[in-house]
Amino acid sequence: MDERRTVKVSKYLSKHLRHQPERIGLTLDPGGWVEVDTLIAAAGAHGFRITREELDHVVATNDKRRFVIEGARIRASQGHSVEVDLGLPPAPPPPCLYHGTVARNLDAIRSEGLRPMNRHDVHLSADRDTATRVGARRGRPVVLTVDAAAMHRDGYQFQVSANGVWLTKAVPPCYLLFPGPAEHGPPQES
Numbered sequence: 199m200d201e202r203r204t205v206k207v208s209k210y211l212s213k214h215l216r217h218q219p220e221r222i223g224l225t226l227d228p229g230g231w232v233e234v235d236t237l238i239a240a241a242g243a244h245g246f247r248i249t250r251e252e253l254d255h256v257v258a259t260n261d262k263r264r265f266v267i268e269g270a271r272i273r274a275s276q277g278h279s280v281e282v283d284l285g286l287p288p289a290p291p292p293p294c295l296y297h298g299t300v301a302r303n304l305d306a307i308r309s310e311g312l313r314p315m316n317r318h319d320v321h322l323s324a325d326r327d328t329a330t331r332v333g334a335r336r337g338r339p340v341v342l343t344v345d346a347a348a349m350h351r352d353g354y355q356f357q358v359s360a361n362g363v364w365l366t367k368a369v370p371p372c373y374l375l376f377p378g379p380a381e382h383g384p385p386q387e388s
Contacts, residue, residue: 199251199252199255199256203252204255204256204259207248207252207253207256208256208260208264210241210246210248211253211256211264211265211272211274212264212274212277214237214240214241215230215232215237215265215272215273215274216274216277216278216279216280217278217279217280218280219232219280221244222240222241222243222244222246223240223243223244224236224237224240226273226280226282228282228283229273229282229283229284229285230273230274230278230282230283230284231268231271231272231273232271232272232273233270233271234250234253234267234270234271234272235270237253237272238250238253253267253272254267257272262361263275263360263361263362264277264361266360266361275359275360275361275363276319276321276359276360276361276363276365277317277321277363278317278318279316279317279318282318284357284359286357286358286359286365287357288355288356288357289356289357289358290350290356291346291347291349291350291356291358291364292324292346292347293345293346293347294343294344294345294346294347295322295323295324295343295344295346295364296322296323296324296325296326296328296329296341296342296343296344297312297320297321297322297323297329297332297341297342297344297369297374298323298328298329298330298331298332298333298334298339298340298341298342299333299336299339299340299341299342300333300336300337300338300339300340301337301338301340302337304340304376307342307371307374307376308371308374308376309371310371311368311369311370311371311372311373311374312342312344312368312369312374313368314367314368318365319357319365319366319367320365320366320367320368320369321363321364321365322344322346322363322364322365322366322369323363323364324362324364326341329341329342340377341377342374342375342376342377343374343375344369344373344374344375345373345374345375346364346373348373349366349369349373354366354367355367
């Protein structure tokens with residue numbers, strides 16, 4: 199399977215397992231799962247043919263491990279905008295977590311903190327490199343440090359998804375360490 203096809207299938211899965219399952223007639227169970235055969239049939243019925251081998255390849259090779267197959271079922275690991283309960287237990291976070299963004303978002307983050315936007319949770323990374331890659335998807339990255347230890351001490355809950363993404367409902371600005379101006383350069387154009 200070539201890289202272009204792998205990316206195309208991955209984006210299709212993200213769209214329909216995280217955000218718009220109804221567009222192809224899927225109904226996710228409360229945990230976000232759907233039968234693999236049902237997904238393949240629904241995709242084919244809506245003009246996007248995918249084989250089980252392609253699906254397995256995308257799940258196995260996705261660098262962010264966005265999807266999980268258990269038995270005959272598949273789901274997205276996190277990042278849903280549709281209502282699901284991933285059943286993730288609360289977990290004590292490492293002392294610091296990281297969030298990648300771009301400079302044009304910093305004023306809003308300084309005043310409001312990190313919010314989940316159209317998702318259920320704020321996504322945080324356990325390492326700076328991953329947060330840098332996340333921020334770079336929208337421009338020149340800026341990495342914020344989250345004082346996860348203090349948040350946890352103050353009663354905020356964290357969960358960690360199957361692919362290692364840390365989740366929390368929000369991060370108030372008082373728990374964020376912002377880089378100095380030299381570290382993120384001039385604001386980016388929208």
